[in-house]
Amino acid sequence: xxDIAALEKLVHxxxxxxxxxxxxxxxxxxxxxxxxxxxSVRLGEALERVRAEVHTCPSCYNxxxxxxxxxxxxxxxxxxSICVVEEPSDIMRIESSGAFRGRYHVLHGTISPLEGIxxxxxxxxxxxxxxxxxxxxxRPQVREIILALDADLEGDTTVLYLAKALQNKNLxxxxxxxxxxxxxxxxxxxxxxxxxxxxxxVEV
Amino acid sequence: xxDIAALEKLVHxxxxxxxxxxxxxxxxxxxxxxxxxxxSVRLGEALERVRAEVHTCPSCYNxxxxxxxxxxxxxxxxxxSICVVEEPSDIMRIESSGAFRGRYHVLHGTISPLEGIxxxxxxxxxxxxxxxxxxxxxRPQVREIILALDADLEGDTTVLYLAKALQNKNLxxxxxxxxxxxxxxxxxxxxxxxxxxxxxxVEV
Numbered sequence: 001x002x003d004i005a006a007l008e009k010l011v012h013x014x015x016x017x018x019x020x021x022x023x024x025x026x027x028x029x030x031x032x033x034x035x036x037x038x039x040s041v042r043l044g045e046a047l048e049r050v051r052a053e054v055h056t057c058p059s060c061y062n063x064x065x066x067x068x069x070x071x072x073x074x075x076x077x078x079x080x081s082i083c084v085v086e087e088p089s090d091i092m093r094i095e096s097s098g099a100f101r102g103r104y105h106v107l108h109g110t111i112s113p114l115e116g117i118x119x120x121x122x123x124x125x126x127x128x129x130x131x132x133x134x135x136x137x138x139r140p141q142v143r144e145i146i147l148a149l150d151a152d153l154e155g156d157t158t159v160l161y162l163a164k165a166l167q168n169k170n171l172x173x174x175x176x177x178x179x180x181x182x183x184x185x186x187x188x189x190x191x192x193x194x195x196x197x198x199x200x201x202v203e204v
Numbered sequence: 205x206x207d208i209a210a211l212e213k214l215v216h217x218x219x220x221x222x223x224x225x226x227x228x229x230x231x232x233x234x235x236x237x238x239x240x241x242x243x244s245v246r247l248g249e250a251l252e253r254v255r256a257e258v259h260t261c262p263s264c265y266n267x268x269x270x271x272x273x274x275x276x277x278x279x280x281x282x283x284x285s286i287c288v289v290e291e292p293s294d295i296m297r298i299e300s301s302g303a304f305r306g307r308y309h310v311l312h313g314t315i316s317p318l319e320g321i322x323x324x325x326x327x328x329x330x331x332x333x334x335x336x337x338x339x340x341x342x343r344p345q346v347r348e349i350i351l352a353l354d355a356d357l358e359g360d361t362t363v364l365y366l367a368k369a370l371q372n373k374n375l376x377x378x379x380x381x382x383x384x385x386x387x388x389x390x391x392x393x394x395x396x397x398x399x400x401x402x403x404x405x406v407e408v
Contacts, residue, residue: 004269006257010250016243018235019228027391030293031222032251033258033267034312039220040251046214047248050233051241053210063237065208089234108238 007033056088061106061123063088071104078102079140084127084147084162086110086155094148102144105130110154111161119161127162131169144172151178151196211237260292265310265327267292275308282306283344288331288351288366290314290359294390298352301398306348309334314358315365321358323365331366335373348376350405354390367408378405 007029015025032040056062057069064070071077071091081102085091088106107122119125127145134141147162149155159175166173179197180189189197211233219229236244260266261273268274275281275295285306289295292310311326323329331349338345351366353359363379370377381404384393393401 003274004258004267006250006253006269007267010254013243013247013250017232019231024223026293027223028221029254030291033254034291037255039217040255043217044248044251046210046217047236047244047251049210050214050237051244054208054237063208063211065210070207087234087238089230 056106056108060104061088061108061126062091062104076101080143082127082130082142082145084145084149086149090148100146102146107149107158110149110158112154112157119165122158124162124165128165131166131171135169142169142171144174147173147175149175151192260310260312264308265292265312265330266295266308280305284347286331286334286346286349288349288353290353290390294352297390297393297395297398298402301395301402303399303402304350306350311353311362314353314362316358316361323369326362328366328369332369335370335375339373346373346375348378350402351377351379351408352390352402353379354388355384356387363408377408379408380405 010029010032011022011025014020014028015022017025020028032043053065054063055065057064057072059068059072062069062071066073078101081100082105083094083100083102084105084107085094086107086109091104091106094100094104105123105127107124107127109117109122111117111119111122130139131142131145133139145162145166147159149158163173177200178193179200180186180193186194214233214236215226215229218224218232219226221229224232236247257269258267259269261268261276263272263276266273266275270277282305285304286309287298287304287306288309288311289298290311290313295308295310298304298308309327309331311328311331313321313326315321315323315326334343335346335349337343349366349370351363353362367377380398380401384390384397384401390398
């Protein structure tokens, strides 16, 4: 349709990004063509730099450009408490709340039999090893694990799996509360959220 | 906020694309990190290839990867009729309507005093030269110019300017009909509306 192979390829690659359909990809490609060439060069360099510099932290599997990530490096954070998240981007949300000052562990996904993602595809074994190393005295003992996973089928499956894998390890295993958002209007809350909010009601 | 310079730079560059805010840019950057590295390599290559291969046609200023674009090359199109568009992407819309079989001329923008874009910043002089060359017998004579510009302030200003610049050149100057929604963008008009707009073009 565009009849220019190079442009078609760029549209094709852009349309593989999440939320970018073929029309938007086309608009973006034309914008890139229209913009000064330096923009396209800078975007290419940014992609290259991310490839070269960003990797996962060998301890918690968050993204970092150092040998170890800032949360694993920070001496003021509690070693005994680990917050388990699905993706590195979830850490930012939790950090901005200021309500957690322990360490993190990124699974890089959740168990999804439908998509063929099993426990072995995630950083679950590494989490268990961290807990075992603490019990063996090889590193600070983990006393609490907070699971900050989505409240969907995959999140629930992963919570169940971890609860079983981490039982009898002498630690407190909890899951973040799911309920009506603060400032949200009860009128617009969906049934499942309301159901969970009622289930997990707290004494006042 | 992201604390990884390379990632911040990628988010910054992505957020300069139209319709991509900082939040979306962050989501795209994380997607690129998560995806197999080959994707990022391919996207970088696509950007490079577009830079290397795509340029404007020296005759009509449409984008092309050849010495001359497909519409200028096509011997079956009428030389005497030129359709003037704002951007190369507008050509596709007109082509898909099938209602025009002449040549194109891309202005690469419209006159916008507010944005400091004057006639000298657009391919207007080249259009006038094309008409004059036809009158001088140096190339086929242009007998009709159809202005397919947006129906906004900038489009109207450009039409007025062209009407003045092209008067007494022995040609029919028309503008596509206002089947195009006022304030709408030519890039998103459906084929039937575009076909009607070409049919009902009016003298200016």
